[in-house]
Amino acid sequence: MRGQAGLWKESDALLKANLIKSHSPYYLMSQLGSNAKKQGRTADALDWYSQAFAKSEGPATRLQWGSSYLSALVDMAPQDSKRIEQTASQLITEAANQQGAFYERSARSLQRVGQKLAAWNGKGEHKDVIQRLRQQITPVCAKLPAEGGQKAVCEGVIKA
Numbered sequence: 001m002r003g004q005a006g007l008w009k010e011s012d013a014l015l016k017a018n019l020i021k022s023h024s025p026y027y028l029m030s031q032l033g034s035n036a037k038k039q040g041r042t043a044d045a046l047d048w049y050s051q052a053f054a055k056s057e058g059p060a061t062r063l064q065w066g067s068s069y070l071s072a073l074v075d076m077a078p079q080d081s082k083r084i085e086q087t088a089s090q091l092i093t094e095a096a097n098q099q100g101a102f103y104e105r106s107a108r109s110l111q112r113v114g115q116k117l118a119a120w121n122g123k124g125e126h127k128d129v130i131q132r133l134r135q136q137i138t139p140v141c142a143k144l145p146a147e148g149g150q151k152a153v154c155e156g157v158i159k160a
Helices: 008-019 025-038 042-055 059-076 081-096 104-120 127-142 150-157
Strands: none
Touching: 008 025, 025 042, 025 059, 042 059, 059 081, 059 104, 081 104, 081 127, 104 150, 127 150
């Protein structure tokens, strides 16, 4: 609310003061990232989104917050191929270790990752990154049963 009123310092101070008290500080960190983004403080925004992802807990939550971080990277630092690839790779690794990662909430998070990466590679300028990510996810998809739709979702996440 304070940020919407242009009270950025007050908003940030309130959010930071509650970080220690919060049982899910990643929500507050994400809001701090959003505040920084709206003020054009890209490095700060990406740092907060990164911290939010790092602090997130629970399988579906990690994929959701990782997806948000990857989206922020693509939007604010599209030239940072290395960090974008590392984040996408980490999400694939985490999904590979989760039962149901390609179902419901987690599937939606991973589909957003795929859409963001496809847009980022729109002109083929990041095809090598996409190819490496596709190679990483292919064996993950191969292990999934065809019935139930998870395999199809997985195969659609990273398109070559």
